[in-house]
Amino acid sequence: MKASQFLITTLKEAPADAEVASHRLMTRAGMVRKLGAGIYNYMPMGLRVIRKIEAIVREEMNRAGAVEMTMPVIQPAEYWQESGRFEKMGPELLRIKDRHDRDFVVQPTSEEVVTDVARQELRSYKQLPRNLYQIQTKFRDERRPRFGLMRGREFIMKDAYSFDRDEAGAKASYQVMGAAYRRIFDRFGLRYRAVAADSGAIGGDLSEEFQVIAATGEDAIVYCPHSDYAANMEKAEALAPAGPRPAPSNPLVRTPTPGKSTCAEVAALLGVPLATTVKSLVLATDTLNEAGEVVKSQVWLLLLRGDHDMNEVKVGKVPGLDQGYRFATVPEIEAHFGCKPGYLGPIGLKQPVKLVVDREVAVMADWICGGNEVDVHLTGVNWGRDLPEPDQVADIRNVVEGDPSPDGKGRLAIERGIEVGHVFYLGTKYSKGMNATFLDEDGKPKHFEMGCYGIGITRLPAAAIEQNHDERGIIWPDAIAPFTVVVCPIGMDRSAEVKAAADNLYMQLLNDGVDVILDDRGERPGAMFADWELIGVPHRITIGDRGLKAGEVEYQHRRDSAPTAVKLADIVAHVKGRLQA
Amino acid sequence: MKASQFLITTLKEAPADAEVASHRLMTRAGMVRKLGAGIYNYMPMGLRVIRKIEAIVREEMNRAGAVEMTMPVIQPAEYWQESGRFEKMGPELLRIKDRHDRDFVVQPTSEEVVTDVARQELRSYKQLPRNLYQIQTKFRDERRPRFGLMRGREFIMKDAYSFDRDEAGAKASYQVMGAAYRRIFDRFGLRYRAVAADSGAIGGDLSEEFQVIAATGEDAIVYCPHSDYAANMEKAEALAPAGPRPAPSNPLVRTPTPGKSTCAEVAALLGVPLATTVKSLVLATDTLNEAGEVVKSQVWLLLLRGDHDMNEVKVGKVPGLDQGYRFATVPEIEAHFGCKPGYLGPIGLKQPVKLVVDREVAVMADWICGGNEVDVHLTGVNWGRDLPEPDQVADIRNVVEGDPSPDGKGRLAIERGIEVGHVFYLGTKYSKGMNATFLDEDGKPKHFEMGCYGIGITRLPAAAIEQNHDERGIIWPDAIAPFTVVVCPIGMDRSAEVKAAADNLYMQLLNDGVDVILDDRGERPGAMFADWELIGVPHRITIGDRGLKAGEVEYQHRRDSAPTAVKLADIVAHVKGRLQA
Structure with missing residues (x-):
């Protein structure tokens, strides 16, 4: 290519709304131009990068035996009504009515349509396994689109869907895709990690995110430098401490802490490490009647070490909290604790609550918590002596640097990443929801075992830039340079x-x-x-x-x-x- | 590729709604699957054809100096409001509201957005000429989508837009695209014609359609077998007959024609050639006031030979009819002719009308027309003797096989075609409408001279099949075979x-x-x-x-x-x- 025959439109200044390096640099380098909120023209220089990414993805998907097709951008709502997502999905699903007032959606993904393809075209076990993919325009009506291509509304995604006879087959297909993704990301020439991710209601370990490492990434990636353990923050397990709980050595003391309502303030006031404090988080669960009205609420108290953060996904797996929970209201808190937030603790409640104790807190001795009285904390608190032994102990916190690796091979480190790929075992969620079956060898209809596999084609250039740039501009790896x-x-x-x-x-x-x-x-x-x-x-x-x-x-x-x-x-x-x- | 690793989904039966061969065969061959009215999955076998078409188009567009970019499928309405098309376009423009109730459209083409790109990026004459193109999903909410990919709602189109300093430059860019299109269509291996098309209000001859020849085509293509003249029916000129008008030889006679209200019936009754009859078409034009109310109407009488058809585009260029016209209502006809339709003619009117006479009719002698009385026609009608010489003579008919070629090189033939490409000189329509200017050498802002150039990527396979199939199935040319x-x-x-x-x-x-x-x-x-x-x-x-x-x-x-x-x-x-x- 000769530059005179190309369109080079570099800018001295980045747009005022560009908050991250990739957005600034892609705009300044003339790779994208904003047309509306979260909607971009891919300019010639940027499109070359996108095409190179697409070509690598296509080559490796084909090599892995996946077959390319294209599903429509505008999809009839009936498929989405069949799966229930037309109603369940929030306003990020862009809904349209055509001239005849029929409902359509702009596809954010294509599980429904590809499941319909499967139930129509894959009639026999002889046609399985099968993996169908597309590289196609998607739309998610994000409430707050930002960061350029990183969180746009219209974007290009490669989405693949595997169909298998049984769970073992589906897991093998999942592994094939995992291997293909590693080849793809290797070829991009980017530093990345494949990290275990939470697989939600499906369970098991068949969910991995492909994260491009970048200091500005939105996601925390947990890994072990001495092994291949890697998981996202939601998923990474905080092991129970190895040693036994120390014996109590201090008496329980009501300690005035005027105006000090956070663990950090209390620790500073008392001159003790933050790790000796325990924070109280108050949640609630509601029981609804058939009309959807709340008929009963239950208040929960979660105890975490003062320097630890609650992990919402882990909390969502605690029995009793796994059907949804919310933070308690101030009136609920005052009714149960007799005190406003900031000085709460597990001792001396007005009304009983359900207690969930983090693994770390369960082995602490001589700890500090709120006294359920304004400006008062308790010090020298000990399980068994000052309050009953905890009966519900769980991993409910985010891991921190230095925690032991769950694989026992060292201590955890944390870095930041940008999610650009995801492989996921779906099971029969969609095939049962849409009654998509094939005839198995025994002549009986069975539901497909499915997996889904995405790569954010247009997010990738942004992630690549977050990882590879300096004060003068972008530094592309060879494979995806324009x-x-x-x-x-x-x-x-x-x-x-x-x-x-x-x-x-x-x-x-x-x-x-x-x-x-x-x-x-x-x-x-x-x-x-x-x-x-x-x-x-x-x-x-x-x-x-x-x-x-x-x-x-x-x-x-x-x-x-x-x-x-x-x-x-x-x-x-x-x-x-x-x-x- | 091994078939076992591909998805081959042939069908014995075509769907009941498949009216044309290409729709039947693409469905039976497993190339497309209908998802909704006018909305199709491109199955793996069909996508291979589409990708080959795209590759040829991309290669030749690049060779011609055009630069590829991608404009969004979902476009903010503000650009379309700026050009006026948001209001002007009918319901085939699919309109959407996002979660914030802002207006968007699903692009049917991208003149507005590319004009915005030009006014932002092409600041100087030094950056011109420039041709930007995309191969992208489009949507037109057709009232009656049919014929599979031939007239779908969602489709893929290659749309290119040229930007030039002046009209001479724009015309040169237009010629470059015309040459590229000839190379593209040659490479497809299809029989096609590039035919002159009407360029609407812009005038001149800078509009050509690329028509794939097929007996089932919706369009009539007029061409001269002895020269390279080719035009679509709207455009093809019917020359004025060469010879002088014969002298009258018959008297004017009121002839009873009971129940015979069409030229064909009258000719059969009287045992004369249809070409000796003249048909009367009655149109009307309205004058509106500022509120858009009709304040005055004018009735027009068009005379055409009985065996000729009116050409609406040509009629729309007749002075006085060029601001829009309609067919007259029955009350209007009765008020002016004193007779119901079927027996109308130019002699003996109740109220004056404006007369437009086709070139052919203007040189006829001893013709037959309605007598403005039920069940009565006039025979032996002659200009000058029975009614005044016509003062408005125009080409207002469709040409027919055997008409002289406008280039004087023989006689016209007609075949059927399917339009799959169009090159069009736009002039400053959009650049003026959206005030898109560049700084010319003299330092002054000037409006871009534009052209637009489309190829229906997903219509092409359908057109190829209409041209190339037999009772056993499709016969692909090598270049675009799956x-x-x-x-x-x-x-x-x-x-x-x-x-x-x-x-x-x-x-x-x-x-x-x-x-x-x-x-x-x-x-x-x-x-x-x-x-x-x-x-x-x-x-x-x-x-x-x-x-x-x-x-x-x-x-x-x-x-x-x-x-x-x-x-x-x-x-x-x-x-x-x-x-x-």
């Missing part, structure tokens, strides 16, 4: 030698199958280099009159701090040596 | 020799870059052949035990009536010799 090599001639219009050498080198690289762009726009060197550093093309060759006299050109990788002089005769081999395999 | 070659082993499971030969041949063709599928499903020969003839793969190689003993396999082109025995050693060369260049 162009792999840029040839920058200096003074091409003044020097016939420079022009000839640049044209010649461009043609050589092109003929060797290198994705090269020749910057023939006639920009001054400063502006030209700034453009390409902003756009992030990984390899640059600069050709100038002075160098040519010595038979030399300059090579610079986007991560190199300075250019290297290379003989013109050697430059093609030199560049090819620097390309990532 | 697979180019199919290898059909007979009894692969019983014969190790057949299996080895088939596997070997498959690998050889694959390594030679041939898009081959090996049918390893283990189907019986009859079912296997029926599938591939239905699917329409152009080249088939059959490998059986008996032939192999003689060192032979069978080759059959989809259009061949019988297979040819070919030495196994020669088959690759043989097939490659039969591939279309």
Whole structure:
């Protein structure tokens, strides 16, 4: 490609609403342009990146035996009504009426439609296993679209769906996809982790997220540096402490803590470690009648160490809280504790509550908690002596750096990531919901065992940039760069030698199958280099009159701090040596 | 590709609603599945065809200097309000409200958005000319979607838009696209014509349709077999007859024609050629006040030869009718002609009307028309003698086979076509409507001169099939076949020799870059052949035990009536010799 025939639209300034580096840089590099909230034009430079990502995904999906098809963007609501999602999904499902006032949705994913395809086309066990995928436009009407392509409303997703005869088959299909995803992410040239994720109601361990590592990521990734353990924060287990609970050594004391309503304030006031305090979180569950009215509420008290955070997903798995819970209201709290929030604790309640104790708290001795009286805490609290032994102990907290790894192979570390892929075992959720069956070998209809597998095609460039950029711009890995090599001639219009050498080198690289762009726009060197550093093309060759006299050109990788002089005769081999395999 | 790893879902029966061959065959061949009215899944076999079409279009668009980008499917209404199309377009424009009750449309094309891109990104004449295109999902909420992909609601279109400094530049860009379209359609391997089309209000000759020739096509294509003249019916000019008008030879006679209200009935009754009769069509134009109320109406009488049809587009260009017209109501007709429709004519009116006479009628002598009295016609009517010479003569009819070609090079022929492409000079319609300007060399802002260029990507397979099919199924041209070659082993499971030969041949063709599928499903020969003839793969190689003993396999082109025995050693060369260049 010659730059003069392409559309390069770099900007000096990022838009005011661009909060993250990828949004700023993709806009400044002319890769995307905002058309509306969460809706973007993919400009020519950005589309090249998207197409390269699509090509890698397509190649590896095909290699893994998946078959590509395309499902409509606008889908009749009847399929979504059949699965129940038309009613269940919130306003992020964009609903439309056509000219005949019939209901449609703009697809956010395609479980319903692909399940319909399966029940129509996959009649026999002989046609299984089968994996169908598409790379298609999706829409989610996010309440607050932001961060450019990171959380847009219209986006491109690769979504694949596997259909198997039985659970063992489905799990094998899931593994095949997991392996394909590893190849895909390896090929992107990004640092990433496949992390165990919560699989919700389905249970088991068949849910993995593919997270691109980036300091600015929204997700916390928990991993063990000494093993291959990795999970997201929701999923990562906090093991029960290994040792026994120490014996009580302090008496129970009512301690005045005027105005100190948080564990941190209390610890500071008393000059003790935060880890000796225990915080009280008050939840409630409601029993509804058939009309959906609340007929009874139950208040729960959760105890966590003062320096730990509650994990909502783990709490949602505690028996009794697993049908949904909410935070208690202030009147509920005052009725049960006789005190306003900030000084709550498990001793001396007005009305009984259900108690859930974190594993860590269950083995603490001589701890500190609220006294159920304003400006008062209790110190030297001990299980068995000051209150009954806890009968419901559970893992309800987020792990922290240094916690033991659940696989017993060291201590956990935490880093940030951006979720760009997800593989998930669905079981029969949709096939039962839509009665999608095949005839098995015994002649009986059985529900498909399904899996679903997504990759956020248009989120990937944003994640890649969050991981790979500097103050000058983007730094693309070779595999997904809009162009792999840029040839920058200096003074091409003044020097016939420079022009000839640049044209010649461009043609050589092109003929060797290198994705090269020749910057023939006639920009001054400063502006030209700034453009390409902003756009992030990984390899640059600069050709100038002075160098040519010595038979030399300059090579610079986007991560190199300075250019290297290379003989013109050697430059093609030199560049090819620097390309990532 | 091996068939066992693909999804082949052929059907014995076509759906009941499939009215045309392409819809029947695409459904039976498992290429599409209907999801809702005018909304289809592109199944794996059909998607392969679509992808091949896309690849050819993309390659030639790039070669022609166009740059690919992608505009959103869901577009904020503000752009469409700016151009006025949000209000002007009928219900075929699918309108949506998002969760914040803001208006959006599902794009049917993207003139507005690309014009916005231009006004933001193309600031200087130095960036022109520029052609931006996308291959993207579109939606038109057709009132009556039908014929499968031929007239669907959701479809894929390639839409390109050119931006130039001036009209000369725009016309050059238009010519570049016309040439690219010819290369694209040549490469598809389809019989097609590029036909001049009406360019509406813009005028000039810068509108061409690309029509795939098919007997079942909705459009009539007019062409000259002795020259390169071709136009659609709306556009094709009916020249004024060459010779002078004959002198009157018959007297004007009131002739009873009881119950004969059409020209055909009258000609049959009187035993004269239909071409001696003249039909009267009565139109009306309305003058509106500022509130949009009709304040005055004008009645028009159009005279056409009895065997000719009115051309609505041509009539719409007659001065006085060019701001819109309608057919007159029966009360209007009775008030002006004193007679009900069926016996109308230009002689003896109750109130004056404006008369428009077709070129052909203007040179007729001794003609027959209605007598403005029920059951009465006039014969021997002559201009000048029986009524004044016509003062408004125009081309207002459709041409017919045998009319002289407008280029003077022979006589016109007519065939049927399916419109799959359109190149159109837009001028400044959108750039003025949305005030999209660039800074010209003189430092002054000027409106872009634009063109737009569409190809119906998903309509193309349907058009290709309408042109190329037989009673057994589809016959694809090589370039857009889902697979180019199919290898059909007979009894692969019983014969190790057949299996080895088939596997070997498959690998050889694959390594030679041939898009081959090996049918390893283990189907019986009859079912296997029926599938591939239905699917329409152009080249088939059959490998059986008996032939192999003689060192032979069978080759059959989809259009061949019988297979040819070919030495196994020669088959690759043989097939490659039969591939279309």
